[in-house]
Amino acid sequence: MLSRSAQGLYWMGRYLERAQHGCRLLTDQMEAIEDQPVDQVDRRWRRIYTGLGRAPLAGGLESSRGDDVFMLVDAFTLADDLTFEPNNPDAIRSCLAAARENARQVRNLIGKDMWSRLNVAYLELREAGITEIWKDRPAEFYVRSEDAVRAFLGIADSTMYRDAGWHFLELGRFVERAQALASLLDAQLAVFPSAEPNVESAWHSLLRICEARMAYRRLHSVEYQPHTVVDFIVADTRLSRSIRHALGRVSESLEAISGGEPLAPEASRRVGRMAARIDDGWPRRDPDDDSSARSVLQEIRQSLWDLDADITSAYFDYDVRDRLPEAG
Template identity: 35%
Template sequence: MVNTPRSKSKPKPKPWAAEQLAASLLTLEGKPMLSRVADSLYWMARYLERAEHTARVVDVNLHQMLDQTPESANRRWELMLSALHVTSLPPHATRDVYTITHALAFDRSSKSSIVSYISAARENARQVREQISSEMWEHINRLYLHVRRTSKDDIWQVEPHEFFQSVKEGSHLFQGITDSTMSHGEGWHFIQVGRFIERAIAVASMLDAYFGTFHESQNGAHLLPFDYLVWVRLLKSCTAFEAYCKVCTATIEPRCIVDFLLLNAEFPHSVRFSANMVQNGLQAIAAATFARNAGPAERLAGRLRAMLDYMHIDEVMAGNIHAYLENIANQCAQIHTAIHDIYIAYPIEVALGQ
């Protein structure tokens, strides 16, 4: 019960805080969003981002096979697989470019293939089909039908690049359609948060994998010719090569690469940029929902952002870069959990204000 003095002229106050909150929400422009819907939008964006990322990484690696380097094919694939955190893989003995491409692109039984990511994204979209625009749904459905129809043998004969290109383009187009056909309200912000939290984790993990081997192989600043290709591959895997060259010229230097991929404020695939977007999204969501308990998520997102905003590259390079990157991944995981606890699966007692 609400223990406020009642004036006789006013109607009796409703018994619960939840009721009052609900009543106040009715006057707002946007309707509150179902928790399940928010969850699906968030995961739809994450899966699509993951599909795009995987497609780009596999494409870049396939492409570089053409440049003969002393770097062993095995080493290259291992690096790629550890950067992608792939869980189910073909057995070591049978690992070659053919089986790995199949596992990462078309294996429906694997949870970490492009076709599975797109199916998952589309399944999430299907569950909120009336919440997203028809254009968004039709596009993601078409992308899904396209990847389901394509098989490894089809693309191998012709041009594998085209397939990966179509996945990347499909994802880009979806983002464009989303931005121009869906209201930039709460649901749109959940999509943004999902996309950028996924991106922050993916880029951090990419950096971690490449710098792990960097520290093993050498400690100097001199690069061997084949190392050049490795770093270019890293940049291209994050669609960052051209943007990097504009900032740091074509001089490939690990310190600059970390600076760019981690701390650049303007490049949309840098970890810092992604963390900014996550924080902005969470603030907008908190404002839209009047979340009384949004604190934890906002605090975590703000902390991550501040850490990236005010860190200097020399500090990163001087310290343990692996621990630093792992810390970023952990903070992203904490933000994810906080979102889930606050907006998706909150206890009913909290909602009823008891």
């Protein structure tokens, strides 16, 4: 397929995943505001901002310490920053707009139903604003927004022909998912160190964000042990929002795209190394010492950046002249 189209589908996938991740973070956060103590809410904002690698608005986190009124005012400002702020490229609305712009580039390749669903979601979000959503339960707004993304992906899943186009969309989604999870876990350990007692709610919320709570309870326990939770979200291949699952999907799509030819060997090797790192060495550590886990998570984050560069140079942005057939 045309390189520019493949790139459009890849980025459409990345931005949709990013938008969805934002919705999940904020759904959780809005509910925290309803029932968590102020200092817990404050720390969760720190987790979100650390995970996104974004500096909160000046003083936004400091001023909320110990004061319920300020906390709510700040929540309004911070949620606005992460949802509607035009200068924040990772704000949910910016992500959806970027996904739609990419979809527009590849509209001849995606079905009318896919396009309309995304377009309507964007048009609705464009009309929304923090003041309106604050009047009602803001959490519901984020659930609705995530549902719009999920509906789009459901239509894609049930309508798209499984050619390279589909796999570039998948590739974008799961590279982004692995990246978002690695960042979130690293931020979690930075803000809520495993050795610290009595922060059950923070681990509960992490599991929720990763759609992992029910499975965790059935598999492990109703008590949340930090290192078990982290291991679960890093390494369990059966959990859709785990790093290892995402890497598996990335690997499958890379294979489907190359069709057995060595088109992007470096990308495949890199994913293989990341997966092997998790499968072989990951869980063995002192449950109260996060440093080795955090350093692996940071390595994975770096590898995912490099993977993005591998994919770009193999499929989107190579020098055509290098690969022309021999003259004659």
